[in-house]
Amino acid sequence: MTATPSGEPAEAAPEQVHVLLADDQRLVRAGFRSILDDEPDLTVVGEAADGAEALRRCLELRPHVVLMDIRMPGTDGLEAARSIAAEPALADVRVVILTTFDEDDHIYAALRAGATGFLVKDTEPEELVHAVRVAARGEALISPSVTRRLIAEFAGRARPPRLPTALRALTSREREVLELVALGLSNDEIAARLVLSPATSKTHVSRIMTKLAVRDRAQLVVLAYESGLVSPGWITHPTPRRPI
Incomplete structure (x- = not known):
């Protein structure tokens, strides 16, 4: 770990970031895996087709980051994110929600559920890679289009x-x-x-x-x-x- 000029350790992602993909569409998971496995510091360690399986795989594999779809059969991504956030053994696991649905209620619910980030599925590959690295450092990541919606959501609740x-x-x-x-x-x-x-x-x-x-x-x-x-x-x- 490197240090800042003041001597404090610098915030950094793990040398090798382990990622779990949770999406009910195999083709989507394959696409994400292809993008992430091309990066030397990122490794996809597992996949899940629904939220319940995502929780089980997290407990088994202890990934650093989970890329989680919202809408999946059975246990959806929001419920899975809540379960992961509530599990003490998974305190270091970060969830980034990925979805084609960027309505305000999903944004708000995802953050309330304990998600670290929220990205729409048409995010560019380089933005996806960046999101995983940022999440692995424990920082929040919300795409600009989603940020505008989030601000509008809170404005309506002022x-x-x-x-x-x-x-x-x-x-x-x-x-x-x-x-x-x-x-x-x-x-x-x-x-x-x-x-x-x-x-x-x-x-x-x-x-x-x-x-x-x-x-x-x-x-x-x-x-x-x-x-x-x-x-x-x-x-x-x-x-x-x-x-x-």
Whole structure:
């Protein structure tokens, strides 16, 4: 593992990322496998045709990332994502939802179910590969078209701020960082915006996740919007840069 200039370990994906494909269409799985297995650092370790099988295969294979279709016979992808997120033995498994259906309710439900990312199936191959690597690092990944829909979804649910007790425990700096996480900024982008070192930005995000008892950045996004800490209009009015 490499280190940042401050001496803290840098956030990185495993040297070899193991991927499980969960889709009821064999041809789709074959296509994804072809794309991912061409990458030297990515390996497809298994496949599943429905959500129940995906959960069993996760428990057996312990992949780093699951590419999960939403609509499958029997147990669907959302229920499987919930089961994976609720299983302590699979705490390090990240689920990226892949679907042809990008309606708002699926986006919202997938993130609430514990998914780390959400991509539509017409995503370009290089974006798919990037998504797997980002998810393996534990970061949230939502395609730009889906991000716009997600913001619109939360705008429709807008209500007066109602900060949970846990959010009140955050420092003012941590709230600033959470606001920027909710807008989709990476650790490096947050560091640049707030004039912090990347290591400090990463530390803030880790502490926020610990304080709020969430498993990844996607869950931070959901919590920030649902609590009213941030609102969709902030996307065009970012927090001004200022020194620490």
